[in-house]
Amino acid sequence: MNPKRSNAIWGFVFIAPQLIGLLAFSLIPLIAAFVLSTLDWDGFGAAAFIGIDNFTYAFKNPDFQKAMTNTLYFSVLTVPMGIFLSLLTAVALNNVRMRVVYRLFFFMPVVTSSVAVAIVWMWLLNGDFGIINVLLKLTFGIQGPQWLTDLHLVLPSLAIVSIWKGIGFNMVLFLAGLQGISKDYYEASMIDGATKNQQFWRITLPLLSPTTLFVTIIAVIDSFKVFDTAFVMTSGGPAKASYTMVYHLYELAFKNFQFGKSSAAAVVLFVIILFFTLLQTHLSRKWVHYAD
Amino acid sequence: MNTVKTEPVQALQKRTQHRAPHLKLDISKLVLHLVLIIVSTIMIAPFLWMVFSGLKDISQIFIVPPTLFPHPWYWENIHRSLTAMPFDKAYFNSAYISVSIVIGQLLTCSMAAYAFAKINFPMRNLLFIVFLSMLMVPEQVTIVPLYIILKNLGWLDTHLSLIVPDSLFSAFGVFLLRQFFLGIPRDLSESAYVDGANMWTIYWRIMIPLVKPALAALAIIAFLGTWNNFFRPVIFLSTTDNYTVPLMLSTFKGLYVTDWTLMMSGSTIAVLPVLLVYLLLQRYIIEGITMTGIKG
Numbered sequence: 068m069n070p071k072r073s074n075a076i077w078g079f080v081f082i083a084p085q086l087i088g089l090l091a092f093s094l095i096p097l098i099a100a101f102v103l104s105t106l107d108w109d110g111f112g113a114a115a116f117i118g119i120d121n122f123t124y125a126f127k128n129p130d131f132q133k134a135m136t137n138t139l140y141f142s143v144l145t146v147p148m149g150i151f152l153s154l155l156t157a158v159a160l161n162n163v164r165m166r167v168v169y170r171l172f173f174f175m176p177v178v179t180s181s182v183a184v185a186i187v188w189m190w191l192l193n194g195d196f197g198i199i200n201v202l203l204k205l206t207f208g209i210q211g212p213q214w215l216t217d218l219h220l221v222l223p224s225l226a227i228v229s230i231w232k233g234i235g236f237n238m239v240l241f242l243a244g245l246q247g248i249s250k251d252y253y254e255a256s257m258i259d260g261a262t263k264n265q266q267f268w269r270i271t272l273p274l275l276s277p278t279t280l281f282v283t284i285i286a287v288i289d290s291f292k293v294f295d296t297a298f299v300m301t302s303g304g305p306a307k308a309s310y311t312m313v314y315h316l317y318e319l320a321f322k323n324f325q326f327g328k329s330s331a332a333a334v335v336l337f338v339i340i341l342f343f344t345l346l347q348t349h350l351s352r353k354w355v356h357y358a359d
Numbered sequence: 360m361n362t363v364k365t366e367p368v369q370a371l372q373k374r375t376q377h378r379a380p381h382l383k384l385d386i387s388k389l390v391l392h393l394v395l396i397i398v399s400t401i402m403i404a405p406f407l408w409m410v411f412s413g414l415k416d417i418s419q420i421f422i423v424p425p426t427l428f429p430h431p432w433y434w435e436n437i438h439r440s441l442t443a444m445p446f447d448k449a450y451f452n453s454a455y456i457s458v459s460i461v462i463g464q465l466l467t468c469s470m471a472a473y474a475f476a477k478i479n480f481p482m483r484n485l486l487f488i489v490f491l492s493m494l495m496v497p498e499q500v501t502i503v504p505l506y507i508i509l510k511n512l513g514w515l516d517t518h519l520s521l522i523v524p525d526s527l528f529s530a531f532g533v534f535l536l537r538q539f540f541l542g543i544p545r546d547l548s549e550s551a552y553v554d555g556a557n558m559w560t561i562y563w564r565i566m567i568p569l570v571k572p573a574l575a576a577l578a579i580i581a582f583l584g585t586w587n588n589f590f591r592p593v594i595f596l597s598t599t600d601n602y603t604v605p606l607m608l609s610t611f612k613g614l615y616v617t618d619w620t621l622m623m624s625g626s627t628i629a630v631l632p633v634l635l636v637y638l639l640l641q642r643y644i645i646e647g648i649t650m651t652g653i654k655g
Contacts, residue, residue, distance in 0.1 A: 077558040078480025085471035086486070088527025092505060093493050099504035110507065156398065159391060171641050172399040175406065178637045178644065180587045182605040183630045186612050187409045190619055196421055198408055205424055231402070236648070243649045292499055295589045299609055313499045313590075320503045321594055329503050337500040344495045 100337070103330035110326050121331035131332060133307050134315035137222060141311065142290040144226035145233075149286055150279070153234045157241030158271070170242070174235035181232070185299035188228045189215065215301055221309045225296050233289070237282050244278030245271070277351065284347040288340050312336050406634070413437075413624030420619055436624035443614075443621065446628055448600055449607035456521050456603060457585045463526025464581045465574055472536030473562050477548060487537075493530040498590065506594060520595040521603075525585060532577050535651055539573040540566060576647035583644075586633065604629050 079086075104121050108114035125131045156173060160166050176184060191197050192214035200211030214224040252270045261269070272279075294313040297303055303310035303318075312332065320329035407427075412420055413436055415429040440446065474480065475487050505524065506515070514520040547569075548561045556564070567574075592606040602610065608629045615621045637644060 074478055075480045078474045078478040078483065081474035081478065081558070081562070082471040082486065084467040084527055085490075085529075085533060088467065088524065089490060089493065089530070091508065092524035092528050093496065093501060093530070094489070096501035096504035096508065097493075097496055099507070100501055103503060156395075159395060163388070163391060163395065165392075167642070169395050169399055170645060171638070172402045174641070174645055175403060175634065175637065177648075178583055178587075178633060179406075179630055180589070180605045180608070180633070182589050182608045182612075183409075183626045184405075186608065186622055186626050187405050189612075190412065190623060191405055191408065193619075196619070198425060201423065201425055231405075235402075239645055239649045288497070292497055294499070298589075298593075299612060316499065316503075317594070320506070326503050326507070333500045333503065337496065340497055340500075341495055 097337075100330045100333050103326055104334045106327040106330075108326045109324045111324075114327075117327070121327050122335075124328065125331050125335065130307070130310070130315060134310050134312045134332075137308070137310055138291055138293065138312045141222055141226060141229075141293055142287060144223055145229050145290050146283065146286045148226070149230045149233055149237060150283055152230065153237035153282070154241050154275075154279070156234065157238045157245060158267070160238070160242060161245045170235075170239065173238055176232040177235045179232070181295035182299050184228065184232055185296045188231075188296075189300050192224055216305050218305060218308045221301055221305065225293075225300065225309055228296055228300075229290070229293065233286070237286065240282050241275070241278055244275050248274045280347060280351055284343055287343050291336065291340055291343075406630075409623050409630070410627050413620060413627045415620055417618065417620050433620070436620055437628065440611075440621055440625040440628055444607055444611045444625070445599065446604070446607060446625070449602050449604045450632075452518065452601060453586055453603040453605075456518055457582050459522045460525045460585045461578050461581045463522070464529050464532050465578060467527055468529055468532030468577065469536050469567060469570070469574065470562070471533045473540050473566055475533065476537045476540035477543075477545075477566070478558065490530050490533050493528075494534065502590070502594060509595065515595055516597045516601060518601065521585070521588075521591055525581075529581070531651075532581070535577055536570060536573055539570040543569055575643065576650050579640075579644050579647040580651060 105116060105118055106114045107117045107120070160169055163169070191199055194200060194211070194213035194216065197211075197214070199214070203209045203211040212220055214220055248271065252274070253266060256266055256270060292313055293311050294317065297309045297311050297314055298317075301309045303314050313336070316329045316332040316336065319325045319332060411427060411429055414432050414434065415436075416431075416433045419426070419429060419433070471490075475483060475490075509515050509520045509524075512519075514523070543566065547565060551561050551565055586603075587605060588603075589605045589609065592603045593609065596602055596606060599607075599610070608625060611625045612622060615625070
């Protein structure tokens with residue numbers, strides 16, 4: 068057998084399992100999601116083609132609007148604060164002794180099941196007996212709010228949980244980025260008389276920008292996929308105040324069996340996430356400072 | 360004589376010169392450590408509160424001011440949680456599902472990655488781009504069609520619905536391992552090829568041992584990702600006996616939502632073994648996740 072043919076056969080043998088998986092469980096489902104979004108189908112009877120009706124319905128649907136604004140608000144609440152705090156802790160940990168011990172603690176929530184995290188925080192944030200409100204009362208004499216049943220506080224409360232859970236992940240990425248900055252820059256600038264402050268703004272931050280961009284985009288995308296905490300802690304309530312995009316498409320598909328409408332919501336979510344992914348590629352070419 | 364007299368003076372000057380900034384540095388370091396200790400406490404306090412609340416009697420958790428440690432320790436809660444819900448069953452399910460997926464992914468991803476990196480076959484670049492683009496598709500977007508496919512295969516409410524899709528497809532795994540295979544010099548496989556080894560032998564005997572660190576990183580990420588996944592189990596599984604640990608815990612919460620001691624001991628049971636493994640392997644876990652930038 069000639070080597071070219073042999074290579075072709077071996078190549079396809081090696082990628083066969085993943086290729087089958089790609090087609091059956093990812094590519095075909097993705098195409099199907101677009102097709103389903105144009106259908107009126109409950110999963111059992113006949114499906115009818117209805118064009119863009121599912122999308123026009125979605126944008127008029129108060130549930131969809133609520134889910135969309137809630138998710139955007141959640142994103143605004145979690146991303147900047149999460150990035151800021153994790154960058155701060157990474158810089159603090161960068162040249163400190165026992166870094167490994169602190170890192171161990173900060174990273175613990177990352178490996179913990181989101182369901183367990185949700186349940187524990189339900190207890191911590193409980194309006195009547197939760198330790199947070201009890202401590203507020205004992206130390207400051209303040210009557211703490213109903214964190215999870217107040218219309219205006221429920222999303223900020225979920226945001227706190229999300230930031231707490233994610234800070235360790237962002238932090239280790241920042242730490243890796245900081246370790247990657249050559250010591251030469253700091254030594255050279257020290258000889259030129261730069262202060263610590265100047266070093267941070269002129270060296271650390273610019274050279275860390277690839278990491279910052281990566282972490283930010285991941286955080287934005289993650290915030291759009293929020294589901295577990297809202298599902299377990301509040302069931303999207305009170306009065307849909309913590310109802311999110313993924314919750315919406317979950318409910319449409321698996322509670323109401325409106326597969327077409329759910330797929331339309333999924334397509335919208337996909338377009339948003341795709342936008343941020345492509346933005347990352349674009350921005351990293353344009354703005355980011357790379358050391359070399 | 361002169362040198363003997365002047366040397367200690369110079370040394371003293373040196374030491375004093377050095378000591379002043381050193382002392383100042385120590386204070387700022389001390390403050391930094393103090394802040395870090397406080398923040399670390401905030402990070403682990405929820406875990407401690409979970410464990411201690413789970414070992415209190417229901418009357419103890421409403422005491423004002425609250426006590427940190429249970430008095431007396433109420434170990435029966437563990438037993439009560441275990442009998443209230445079949446956590447042992449859920450543990451077994453989660454363990455074998457996650458291990459199956461890890462083994463499946465290591466094998467299929469490394470095979471595909473090896474082919475993409477080292478074998479010249481038609482449409483290789485096009486297919487690789489298709490794999491790469493799938494990185495941009497979150498599981499939430501394809502969940503409905505996937506559900507319909509699994510329903511037609513008759514796999515809903517079986518563990519196949521979780522094991523097979525994840526074992527057979529991970530764009531991330533292929534991408535990660537390909538990067539590592541690309542770093543292996545060509546001479547190595549070519550000399551083996553000249554010696555008469557076929558592709559499979561080269562892949563299995565030469566290539567796989569060389570990418571072990573990457574395989575370990577992928578194994579960790581795949582394990583954490585499937586162990587903690589809630590979205591797919593909550594949609595695909597419906598029989599309690601089939602539940603994974605997070606799904607069991609969520610159901611448990613639905614049933615005992617007012618009994619905080621039971622909920623906390625249940626959460627402790629669900630979380631503690633994973634945390635123990637984390638404490639043992641933390642360096643590898645954190646480094647694996649840092650290396651790849653994926654949470655699992």
